[in-house]
Amino acid sequence: MSHKVTDELVTANGRYADAFADPGLAAPPARRVAVVTCMDARIDLPAALGLAIGDCHTIRNAGGVVTDDVIRSLTISQRELGTRSVVLIHHTACGLLSLTEDFRQRLEDEVGQRPSWPVDSFTDLDQDVRQGMVRVRTSPFLPHTDDVRGFVLDVTTGRLREVEIAPGGAADR
Numbered sequence: 001m002s003h004k005v006t007d008e009l010v011t012a013n014g015r016y017a018d019a020f021a022d023p024g025l026a027a028p029p030a031r032r033v034a035v036v037t038c039m040d041a042r043i044d045l046p047a048a049l050g051l052a053i054g055d056c057h058t059i060r061n062a063g064g065v066v067t068d069d070v071i072r073s074l075t076i077s078q079r080e081l082g083t084r085s086v087v088l089i090h091h092t093a094c095g096l097l098s099l100t101e102d103f104r105q106r107l108e109d110e111v112g113q114r115p116s117w118p119v120d121s122f123t124d125l126d127q128d129v130r131q132g133m134v135r136v137r138t139s140p141f142l143p144h145t146d147d148v149r150g151f152v153l154d155v156t157t158g159r160l161r162e163v164e165i166a167p168g169g170a171a172d173r
């Protein structure tokens with residue numbers, strides 16, 4: 001099965017390329033925004049946010065966690081490709097909610113080596129979004145941190161809910 005799926009993707013690409021017309025887009029995102037979200041297969045970002053090809057940078061990982069590597073991508077996004085706004089999106093029923101740092105121990109037990117990376121699991125979606133916003137806003141590498149907002153996407157309704165930077169406080173910093 002796992003061998004077959006890539007063949008299916010390549011076949012689909014043939015059809016895609018046959019119908020493809022170069023839209024002539026430039027690399028800098030037209031709407032000057034970078035979105036950081038989870039790799040979760042249920043999140044259809046362009047549909048959920050009204051984004052077209054060429055509009056934004058999309059940075060995805062397990063959880064949509066603002067890791068050092070996300071900061072790396074945001075730094076290149078802002079400094080080299082002109083984005084100005086950052087949108088962080090976690091989502092309900094995220095796999096990271098049921099994972100713990102014990103995952104690292106289990107890996108070590110199984111393969112005899114401890115991963116160099118943290119699992120970055122979380123138990124509170126809002127709190128992890130807030131932590132991400134703080135990491136972005138305080139990064140010395142990011143020149144544009146005045147428009148950083150965080151949300152939780154409900155995968156059962158498709159609706160975004162904004163996370164306030166301080167619990168019970170204003171969304172603005």
Ligand code: ZN
Nearest residue numbers: 038040094095
């Ligand atoms: Zn997730």
